[in-house]
Amino acid sequence: MNVAYVRVSTVDQNEDRQIEALKKHNIEKWYTEKVSGKNTNRPQLKEMLDFVREGDTIYIHDFSRLARSTKDLLDIVEQLTEKGVHLVSNKENIDSSTPTGKLMLTMIGAIAEFERTNLLERQREGIAVAKKKGVYKGRKAVSIDETKWNDLLEQYTSRKISKVEFAKQLDISRPTLDKLLADAQ
CATH class of the missing domain: 3.40.50.1390 (Resolvase, N-terminal catalytic domain)
Known part of the structure; x- marks a missing residue:
C-alpha cells in the first residue's frame, strides 16, 4: 500500500x-x-x-x-x-528499498552515531576536568532503609511483588533498583 x-x-x-x-x-x-x-x-x-x-x-x-x-x-x-x-x-x-537509498540512510546513521560518540567523549572529558577542580562530585548515593529493603527483597524473591512494584515502594527508578540488586549479589 x-x-x-x-x-x-x-x-x-x-x-x-x-x-x-x-x-x-x-x-x-x-x-x-x-x-x-x-x-x-x-x-x-x-x-x-x-x-x-x-x-x-x-x-x-x-x-x-x-x-x-x-x-x-x-x-x-x-x-x-x-x-x-x-x-x-x-x-x-x-x-530505502534501493541499494543507494539504504546506503544513504546508513551513512546518515553513521554520522549520527559519530556525533553521539563525540558528544559523550566531550562530556566525559568535561566531567574529568570538573572532578579535578572539585566541582563535580557525581550523583548522590541512594539511601534506603535496610529493614524496608530486606522486607521488599524477600517479597520480590518469593514473587509476591514485581520489580516495578519493588522500585515503586522504594521510590526509585528501575535502573537504580537493578544496580542495587546487582550490588546485593
Whole structure:
C-alpha cells in the first residue's frame, strides 16, 4: 500500500504544496497533521506507524516532515525497517528499498552515531576536568532503609511483588533498583 505522511508545523501553514508533490505516487492512504516536529509524539505519525505493514511504502515530501532530529529520523527508519516498510523522500530523492537509498540512510546513521560518540567523549572529558577542580562530585548515593529493603527483597524473591512494584515502594527508578540488586549479589 502507498501511504503518505504530510506535516506542517502550525495551523496557519498550508499542506497543499506537499500533497501536490506526493500525488504522483498513487497514494492510497493519507496521514496529515498540523503539529510541530520537535519530537515524535504526534497522533497521525503514531497512527501511521501502527497502520503500515510489510511491503507498504511511506512517501514524504522531505525528511524534515517526518522528524526534526537525526535521532528521531533514525528511530523511525529503524522501526519501519523492522516492519519491512519502505520510505521514500521526494526532496532528498532517497528510497530505502534501493541499494543507494539504504546506503544513504546508513551513512546518515553513521554520522549520527559519530556525533553521539563525540558528544559523550566531550562530556566525559568535561566531567574529568570538573572532578579535578572539585566541582563535580557525581550523583548522590541512594539511601534506603535496610529493614524496608530486606522486607521488599524477600517479597520480590518469593514473587509476591514485581520489580516495578519493588522500585515503586522504594521510590526509585528501575535502573537504580537493578544496580542495587546487582550490588546485593
